[in-house]
Amino acid sequence: MQTFLHGRDLIGDLDFSKEEVETILDVAFDLKRKRALNESTAYLRDKVLAMLFFFSSTRTRGSFEAGMAHLGGHAAFIESRTTQIAHGDTPKEIGEIFGRYFDGIAIRHVDWGVGNKYISEVAKYSRVPVLNMQCDIWHPFQCLADLMTIVEKKGRDLRRKKMVVSWAYAASYQKPMSVPQSLIVQMPRFGMDVVLAHPPEFRLMPEVMEMAQEQARKYKVGFEVVDDMEEAFKDADIIYAKSWGAMVHTPDANEGAEIIKKYSHWITDERKMALAKEDAIYMHPLPADRNIEVTDGVMDGPQSVVYDEAENRMHAQMAVMALTMG
């Protein structure tokens, strides 16, 4: 039986309609329930997913690989340096050839300035679904897991919930912008009022900001940008605070370090969390720089949902794989 998403790629967060995302959530919750009850979820028996990684991963690799096994299939881990890509295999070869071996191709390619060009090129030549495991612009599977976690903790009706997407200080200067960018375009579709907080140097891509504003207008929700973490946290229902790099990428590491050093007070700590609602949740896609980006007290505290969020990566991805590759 073919599903309504059969054969579809997931590269950008808006590739699937709001209604399609609702169905993915339904399937993800059902898969999670079945796993808890030890029921079979073997919807992709004999199917194989290629996982092509150009960058390291803990959660993405683990959750896709375990997810494919729980679906009765197999995931092949392919590290780009062990391929012939450096010796001439272009995206056309990857799409054409892997598309004949595998039933889906998942790719993590986060090179600065490339956007989703590499992944989209592979998709052009692939006869099977191509899934974006993170590019320079989007992290759609993280965002689906985040949405699932918010629904789990706050209920399905998210209208007028205040979600803060905040920059946070970290020891490394160049973390991708893909997570906050996915969040600000996806969450307005589900009724949340989004407040984006960042220092002036850490703005997001202008074209993504336009998309977020358009979604907020379409779904009649708030979308505000502030440069003060504490102001943003006031009365929030959901705090999502993580580090990302500056738009102006300087080759001079000292200059980058000087810029970021000014904002070491942008840490999520117990005092700032107290500004949010009493039942506010703290989210982070991980990895986090403990006691630099967020204190241990918040990360391991009662408001933190980071481990449920990481677990939901697997359920949300299983739903998309079952629906696109089934």
Ligand code: CP
């Ligand atoms: N959140 C996330 O994508 O984690 P990994 O980089 O470990 O895959």
